[in-house]
Amino acid sequence: MKTARIGAIGVAAAMTMFVVLLLRTDGDAGVGARSPLLGQPAPAVITTTIDDRSFDLTRRKGSWVVFNFFNSTCVPCIAEHPALLSFVAKEAARSDGVEMYTVVNDDADDAVRAFFAANGGDWPKLRDSDGAIAVAFGVAKVPETWIIDPNGFVRLRIMGSVVEGVLEDQMASLRASE
Amino acid sequence: METRRTRSVRRVVWGGIALVTIAALSFGSLRDAGPLTQQDRIDSVTKRIACPTCDGESVFVSRASAAQAIRAEVARQVGDGVRSDDEIVAYIADRFGGEVLLVPRGEGLDALIWVLPVLVSVVLIIGLAAAFRRWRRVEPVAPSRRRSWMVGVGVAIVVGVGGGVLVARQAGQRLPLQTATGGIEDSTASLLAQARLAGGADVTSAIELYGRVLETDPDNVEALTYRAWLIMLSARQFDESLRNQAYASTITALGRAIELDPGYPDAMCFLGIVVFRDGGDAASAKEFVDRCLDREPPAEVRGLVEALKKEVDDVLGE
Numbered sequence: 143m144k145t146a147r148i149g150a151i152g153v154a155a156a157m158t159m160f161v162v163l164l165l166r167t168d169g170d171a172g173v174g175a176r177s178p179l180l181g182q183p184a185p186a187v188i189t190t191t192i193d194d195r196s197f198d199l200t201r202r203k204g205s206w207v208v209f210n211f212f213n214s215t216c217v218p219c220i221a222e223h224p225a226l227l228s229f230v231a232k233e234a235a236r237s238d239g240v241e242m243y244t245v246v247n248d249d250a251d252d253a254v255r256a257f258f259a260a261n262g263g264d265w266p267k268l269r270d271s272d273g274a275i276a277v278a279f280g281v282a283k284v285p286e287t288w289i290i291d292p293n294g295f296v297r298l299r300i301m302g303s304v305v306e307g308v309l310e311d312q313m314a315s316l317r318a319s320e
Numbered sequence: 321m322e323t324r325r326t327r328s329v330r331r332v333v334w335g336g337i338a339l340v341t342i343a344a345l346s347f348g349s350l351r352d353a354g355p356l357t358q359q360d361r362i363d364s365v366t367k368r369i370a371c372p373t374c375d376g377e378s379v380f381v382s383r384a385s386a387a388q389a390i391r392a393e394v395a396r397q398v399g400d401g402v403r404s405d406d407e408i409v410a411y412i413a414d415r416f417g418g419e420v421l422l423v424p425r426g427e428g429l430d431a432l433i434w435v436l437p438v439l440v441s442v443v444l445i446i447g448l449a450a451a452f453r454r455w456r457r458v459e460p461v462a463p464s465r466r467r468s469w470m471v472g473v474g475v476a477i478v479v480g481v482g483g484g485v486l487v488a489r490q491a492g493q494r495l496p497l498q499t500a501t502g503g504i505e506d507s508t509a510s511l512l513a514q515a516r517l518a519g520g521a522d523v524t525s526a527i528e529l530y531g532r533v534l535e536t537d538p539d540n541v542e543a544l545t546y547r548a549w550l551i552m553l554s555a556r557q558f559d560e561s562l563r564n565q566a567y568a569s570t571i572t573a574l575g576r577a578i579e580l581d582p583g584y585p586d587a588m589c590f591l592g593i594v595v596f597r598d599g600g601d602a603a604s605a606k607e608f609v610d611r612c613l614d615r616e617p618p619a620e621v622r623g624l625v626e627a628l629k630k631e632v633d634d635v636l637g638e
Contacts, residue, residue, distance in 0.1 A: 178414050183513035185415075200542055201584060203516060204618030238619045248385045273389020274396070280415030282372035282386040292620055293516040 173308055175301040177280060184290045185278035191266045192251040197243075200294065206240040206313070207290040209268075211281045213249045214257040219285040222303035223261050229309040230265060240289075240313065245270050247284045289316065361398045365405050366391050369412050370420045378422055435484030442480035446472060508533055512542060523550050541577045545587040548573035552594050567598050585615035589625045596628060602635040 179185070184207075187199035199207065210226060212219045226242070233239035242265040246254050254267050270276055279288060279299075289298040289312065297316050300308070356364065363380060369390060371382035379387045379394075390412060397408045413421050424430040450472060515529035530547035533540050548570040555566030571594065577587035592608030595601050609629050617625065 176417070178417065183509050186509070196583070200512075201586075202618050203542070204586070204620035206619070237623055241618075248389075272392040272396075273385070274393055276386070277389050277393040277412070277415060280372075280417070282416065292618070294513055295517075 173298075173300055173312060175299045177296070177299045179279065179296045180299065182296055183294055184288075184296050185275075187268070187275055187278070189268050189270065189275065191268055192246065192254055193266075195266070197266065197268055199290070202241060202290075203294045204292050206238065206292060206316075208240045208242045208309070209245050209275075209279070209288045209290070210242065211245045211247050211276060211279075211284045211286045211288075212254075212267075213247045213284050214253045215249070216284050218303040220257075220261075222285055222305070223263065225304050225306045225309070227262050228306060229304075230263070232310060233313075238292075238317075241265075243268050245275050247276055247281070248273065289313070291316065291320070358395075358398050361405060362391070362395050365394050365398070365408050368409050368422050369394075370422050372416050372420055431485070434487045435481060438484035438487050439477070439480030442483060443473075443476045446476040508537055508540065512540075515543070515546065519546070519550065523554055526550055527554070539580050541581045541584050541587065544573050544577040544580070545584070545590060548577075549590045549594075552590075552598060556598070563598065567594070570594055571599075583615060585612050585617035586621050588612040588615060589617050589621045592632075593624060593628055596632055602632050606632045606636060 174180075184199060187197070187209075189197050191197055214220075230240075230242050233242070244254070244258075244263070244265065244267040246267055246269055251269070258264075258267065268275070276282075279286075283301075285303060287298075287300040287304055287309070288296060291297045298312055300312075366380040367378050369379040371377045371379050371384050371387040372390075373384050373386045374382050377384075377387070379390045393412070394408055397403050397411065403411065409421070418424075418430060421430075424433045511529050511533045515526045515533070518526040518529060527547055527550050530543040530550070533543035534547065537543070551566050552570040555563050558566075571591070574587050574591045574594070577584060578591070581587075588608055589612035592605045592612055595608060596605030599605075605628070609625055609632060612625055613622070613629075
């Protein structure tokens with residue numbers, strides 16, 4: 143009888159610990175998504191823009207950098223575009239405003255040019271022809287938005303569309319934590 | 321009736337069978353499969369990685385664009401010849417998370433996949449053996465026997481967990497980059513990141529960290545530029561002779577950085593600032609500052625240079 147009780151208590155304790163462990167490993171809720179890169183130096187990104195200008199992420203240290211992984215045929219990418227335009231317009235007024243870059247994912251230069259000509263957005267668009275940048279950041283589906291701080295550390299990952307005001311709020315809290 | 325000799329012979333036979341089995345299994349799992357071609361390596365690595373956007377397919381078989389990108393990355397890294405297969409798998413798992421590993425890791429929570437079956441098997445075998453022994457007996461279990469039964473359960477758990485851990489270590493995915501085997505590229509990036517963080521608060525450490533980067537990579541433009549800049553800033557509090565020495569070495573280092581990468585704005589910007597503040601040469605400073613602003617410097621550096629530009633223009637009377 144006593145042994146059975148001890149056994150039951152042991153099983154209950156083990157199950158409770160297991161549930162607590164699962165809850166802890168499931169991460170926290172909120173806008174930001176999990177990534178092993180958070181808090182780590184950003185991966186090397188050396189590429190060209192669709193206008194054939196060279197780009198090296200290490201040369202952008204000293205600025206907040208936002209990467210938006212994009213494809214012109216992806217519906218959520220199209221849906222979030224007005225929010226990105228509004229965010230970039232607000233940031234342009236700041237002396238420490240972010241540098242926005244679109245990372246073209248599995249798409250043709252001409253299609254990207256046509257999309258931005260029709261919908262606005264004059265920030266640089268980076269080529270990722272073989273998907274190396276997407277793999278380096280662990281991006282499997284677009285859209286995704288990443289924020290890198292002026293020291294070159296990855297600070298935030300947002301999976302899926304961003305809605306109006308989200309990036310502004312996230313940048314405000316990131317700047318406050320600096 | 322079984323004699324002692326027959327029993328000994330039987331034990332020797334069973335021992336021999338166990339020995340041969342262990343030897344054969346060890347040989348089978350540890351033998352070297354011989355050199356692989358690059359394509360073999362690419363295939364073998366991509367078979368170990370799950371496609372992150374599709375269910376139940378490896379990167380090797382999937383046609384999804386994310387899988388194609390991973391395959392291209394694996395091919396590039398195999399071609400580079402810098403990372404081993406395990407390190408390439410670790411690189412992908414670092415980016416996409418452990419979920420993409422088709423062979424689970426032998427550490428952390430994933431290790432339960434390896435440990436639990438062994439533990440359960442050992443406990444079941446010992447439990448069955450105990451049950452058979454009990455069924456053969458008719459007399460009730462004495463208290464001393466109960467104690468030995470509990471010891472048996474303890475032994476079963478220890479053996480099961482120990483065996484499971486061994487299996488996990490042998491069969492589980494190992495991720496070298498999560499331990500201590502990062503390449504030079506990773507070390508340089510890490511040192512630069514640490515230097516960058518230290519820069520504002522602890523200039524001495526930052527200078528030392530940039531110096532360490534230059535030991536392994538003497539042409540690292542960022543390290544050349546920022547080490548020179550910080551040395552000049554530190555020297556301003558010392559006497560003139562030390563300042564002159566620092567000035568000369570800073571101009572040389574910034575010049576070298578610009579020579580290596582003429583498009584790097586930070587080196588050009590710092591050169592303009594140093595030439596004006598420490599060299600008193602407004603005309604040269606103006607040229608460097610204008611070139612710096614043409615190169616679209618990052619926000620932090622731009623702020624410094626824009627403030628300086630007004631002073632330079634005032635001195636030149638523009």
